[in-house]
Amino acid sequence: MTYFIAQILPYITVTVFILGVLYRLWRWTASRIVHNITLSPFPQTKTEVLGIYLREILLFRNVFNFDRPLWVGAWPMHIALLNVIGGHVVGFYFLGKQFVYLGASEALSKNLSNLLGTVFGIILLAGLLYLLYRRVALDKVRQVSNPSDYLMLLLLISIVSVGNFMRLVPEYGMHYEPVKEYFTTLILFQPAAIPEGNPFFIIHLLLAQVLIMILPFSKLMHLFGMFGMRWIENRVYKEPAPGLPNVDVAAARARGAGLPSASSSDVA
Amino acid sequence: MPEYKGWKMPAKATAEEMRQIHIEPVPDDQKVEKAIQYLDEMRKKFRSFVLAMESCVKCGLCAENCHTYLGTGDPNNIPTNRAELIRKIYRRYFTLEGRWFGKLVGAEDLNLDIIEQWYSYFYQCNECRRCGHVCPFGIDTCEVTMIGRQILHWLGIVPKLHASVGAAMERTGNHTGLTKPAIVDTLEFLSEEIKDEFGVDVEFPVDKEGADIMYVPSSADFLLNPYTLMGAGMFFTYIGANWTIPSTITEAGNFGLLFDQQHTMRHNFTRLLHAAQKLGVKKIVWGECGHGWRAWKMYFPGMADLPIRWPITHIHDEVAYYIRTNQLKLDPYKIGRPVTLHDPCNYVRACGLAETMRTVIRACVADFREMYPNKENNFCCGGGSAILFDDPEMYQLRIKFSSKKAEQVRATGVGRDGNGILCAPCSICKAQLYPMVEEHELGVEVKGLIDLVGMALVWK
Ligand code: HEM
Numbered sequence: 001m002t003y004f005i006a007q008i009l010p011y012i013t014v015t016v017f018i019l020g021v022l023y024r025l026w027r028w029t030a031s032r033i034v035h036n037i038t039l040s041p042f043p044q045t046k047t048e049v050l051g052i053y054l055r056e057i058l059l060f061r062n063v064f065n066f067d068r069p070l071w072v073g074a075w076p077m078h079i080a081l082l083n084v085i086g087g088h089v090v091g092f093y094f095l096g097k098q099f100v101y102l103g104a105s106e107a108l109s110k111n112l113s114n115l116l117g118t119v120f121g122i123i124l125l126a127g128l129l130y131l132l133y134r135r136v137a138l139d140k141v142r143q144v145s146n147p148s149d150y151l152m153l154l155l156l157i158s159i160v161s162v163g164n165f166m167r168l169v170p171e172y173g174m175h176y177e178p179v180k181e182y183f184t185t186l187i188l189f190q191p192a193a194i195p196e197g198n199p200f201f202i203i204h205l206l207l208a209q210v211l212i213m214i215l216p217f218s219k220l221m222h223l224f225g226m227f228g229m230r231w232i233e234n235r236v237y238k239e240p241a242p243g244l245p246n247v248d249v250a251a252a253r254a255r256g257a258g259l260p261s262a263s264s265s266d267v268a
Numbered sequence: 269m270p271e272y273k274g275w276k277m278p279a280k281a282t283a284e285e286m287r288q289i290h291i292e293p294v295p296d297d298q299k300v301e302k303a304i305q306y307l308d309e310m311r312k313k314f315r316s317f318v319l320a321m322e323s324c325v326k327c328g329l330c331a332e333n334c335h336t337y338l339g340t341g342d343p344n345n346i347p348t349n350r351a352e353l354i355r356k357i358y359r360r361y362f363t364l365e366g367r368w369f370g371k372l373v374g375a376e377d378l379n380l381d382i383i384e385q386w387y388s389y390f391y392q393c394n395e396c397r398r399c400g401h402v403c404p405f406g407i408d409t410c411e412v413t414m415i416g417r418q419i420l421h422w423l424g425i426v427p428k429l430h431a432s433v434g435a436a437m438e439r440t441g442n443h444t445g446l447t448k449p450a451i452v453d454t455l456e457f458l459s460e461e462i463k464d465e466f467g468v469d470v471e472f473p474v475d476k477e478g479a480d481i482m483y484v485p486s487s488a489d490f491l492l493n494p495y496t497l498m499g500a501g502m503f504f505t506y507i508g509a510n511w512t513i514p515s516t517i518t519e520a521g522n523f524g525l526l527f528d529q530q531h532t533m534r535h536n537f538t539r540l541l542h543a544a545q546k547l548g549v550k551k552i553v554w555g556e557c558g559h560g561w562r563a564w565k566m567y568f569p570g571m572a573d574l575p576i577r578w579p580i581t582h583i584h585d586e587v588a589y590y591i592r593t594n595q596l597k598l599d600p601y602k603i604g605r606p607v608t609l610h611d612p613c614n615y616v617r618a619c620g621l622a623e624t625m626r627t628v629i630r631a632c633v634a635d636f637r638e639m640y641p642n643k644e645n646n647f648c649c650g651g652g653s654a655i656l657f658d659d660p661e662m663y664q665l666r667i668k669f670s671s672k673k674a675e676q677v678r679a680t681g682v683g684r685d686g687n688g689i690l691c692a693p694c695s696i697c698k699a700q701l702y703p704m705v706e707e708h709e710l711g712v713e714v715k716g717l718i719d720l721v722g723m724a725l726v727w728k
């Protein structure tokens with residue numbers, strides 16, 4: 001079983017993920033933008049369009065403006081999630097010494113890496129729990145939820161909980177080096193057995209792979225969907241110039257157009 | 269048919285009425301199969317629809333940003349749930365997860381009841397796009413409503429109101445079925461009204477060949493909103509324009525946008541092209557109509573089947589231009605009443621007219637008070653997409669859909685002394701708000717924006 005999860009499943013996961021995402025994106029691009037459905041705000045330059053993308057991606061501005069309680073959970077959760085994903089890649093690749101490049105000592109860098117991992121892990125968990133709470137407690141959110149919406153959150157919560165558990169309970173902790181080695185062998189297509197036989201690591205690895213395989217068939221595709229939708233809606237639209245042909249207002253007023261005596265020219 | 273299994277719905281067009289708009293109603297035993305086929309065609313065509321189907325995270329943000337949900341508390345009026353009525357079918361037939369996991373991911377087989385539910389809830393959507401404007405990803409439930417209505421149309425299920433307007437458009441080129449003699453008569457009458465009330469001579473040239481400008485008013489202005497048409501006439505006269513109104517298309521609106529974006533919508537587009545060519549005009553100016561302006565500004569260029577040789581602008585943009593360039597003399601104190609502005613959704617969210625309207629209204633009235641939220645964050649009046657049904661159940665819904673608007677208007681205080689003006693420069697907004705300001709006892713009179721321009725013009 002461990003052999004399957006650690007040495008075979010990863011290849012299936014990556015294949016399903018890539019093909020799945022490509023399949024979904026292909027379906028999207030196969031359909032067309034039929035009508036001009038530009039939506040407010042109406043940017044006048046490409047820079048402004050970029051600004052809209054950035055403020056929605058980086059700050060979740062719409063969520064902030066139109067549903068503050070959601071923002072309180074969703075934005076920190078996403079920031080933490082991105083950092084955790086980034087941390088997994090960077091932390092394992094540099095073995096926690098990434099901050100040396102910013103001038104820290106090796107020991108400090110490792111400590112910093114651990115600290116950030118722990119902090120973001122906890123924010124992420126808190127954010128997800130809050131989102132789950134919202135989904136259960138608020139009528140309007142419960143009313144729009146399908147079973148899969150809860151399951152998705154539960155899956156994320158389990159992955160993160162196991163991850164945090166490994167960080168916080170040293171007996172079950174994982175060191176950077178063996179994990180890096182394991183992933184290196186995976187990438188070289190010579191998968192080695194997982195190190196240290198840590199059951200929590202195996203669960204973490206399994207659930208994360210489940211998530212990655214589900215992603216292309218789930219609402220997590222919103223990370224691409226958002227670009228697709230905004231690409232259609234947030235565009236520069238320019239009006240034809242105003243000003244009417246053969247109209248000379250000054251002359252018309254001088255002539256007294258519309259005034260009862262306008263037919264005779266004595267007004268002007 | 270005011271209710272079916274608890275779902276409120278407007279009276280449906282009869283088979284005979286459907287045939288008049290060239291649809292042969294699909295028999296019940298084939299409806300499900302046909303609906304799936306049409307849905308398949310739609311999803312292969314419209315990316316906006318596919319993305320709405322596939323990237324919603326069910327965050328619930330849109331719920332309290334839709335006035336229909338705020339007014340009724342009906343969960344099916346939450347935008348994402350409105351979309352879900354189609355999405356669950358879409359999942360079942362067109363996605364792997366839906367085929368494999370069914371109910372777990374919210375996938376469902378289509379049946380006749382669900383089609384009835386579509387009819388109910390897609391005609392409870394105002395197509396106001398506030399949901400799209402607020403959604404973190406811009407998911408536009410209006411697009412889903414439009415697809416839903418298109419499929420229903422092809423199945424032969426359209427409200428009587430919309431079907432009869434569709435038939436009138438084809439017969440006369442306008443929604444109210446006005447014939448040329450009626451048009452000319454009404455315009456002569458309006459000339460007299462202007463003379464009596466404002467003391468100026470305004471002529472409304474109809475079908476004048478060689479005119480420079482073709483003005484396309486909303487047909488509702490002939491009967492329901494005469495001051496809007498009078499205002500336009502006074503504006504064109506004031507600036508000394510060589511203008512005309514075409515009798516073959518006296519309609520700024522286009523109900524095709526609202527129930528049939530194919531045949532019905534294109535039909536009126538073609539009419540306009542023919543009229544402009546025949547009269548030899550140089551520019552086309554559009555009257556006050558929210559959904560209509562969206563249709564003509566945004567959809568027309570992609571759907572016209574002849575080259576478009578004329579620039580088309582909105583009358584508000586033209587008036588604003590002459591105000592900005594100081595060519596109009598307007599006296600904001602002539603209208604000595606407090607005024608607030610309802611931003612028609614189609615203008616602000618689909619066409620970017622928010623600032624234009626303010627340029628105009630500030631020049632025309634001294635006591636102008638904004639309502640909040642406003643501009644592109646504004647709430648719809650509850651009449652959008654012409655769900656102006658009179659069946660008693662639907663009328664009650666209209667009152668609920670407008671309750672958010674009533675709250676906003678009340679907060680401005682313009683109606684406190686009973687002499688306020690609620691400026692709502694869109695024919696459908698006007699048609700909705702005339703009765704609604706009474707139902708909610710707002711103490712305001714509903715007017716268009718060009719109405720105010722006409723009233724504020726200084727002629728000497
Ligand atoms: C680009 C801008 C993005 C925005 C505006 C955004 C917005 C949202 C919102 C509003 C939710 C709903 C929370 C809820 O109530 O469940 C959500 C959920 C989520 N997003 Fe994003 N997201 C973005 C990008 C991303 C990216 C890049 C990722 C992944 C790397 C991601 C991963 C998730 C996850 C895992 C969830 C939780 C799903 C769940 O609730 O079941 N998001 N996002």
Ligand code: SF4
Binds near residue numbers: 324403405
């Ligand atoms: S706001 Fe957008 S993503 Fe959130 S539930 Fe509504 S449609 Fe879905």
Ligand code: SF4
Binds near residue numbers: 345346410
């Ligand atoms: S378009 Fe308007 S009425 Fe329709 S779902 Fe969206 S917010 Fe509600």
Ligand code: SF4
Binds near residue numbers: 651696700
């Ligand atoms: S009727 Fe008026 S407020 Fe309502 S959708 Fe049209 S433009 Fe919007």
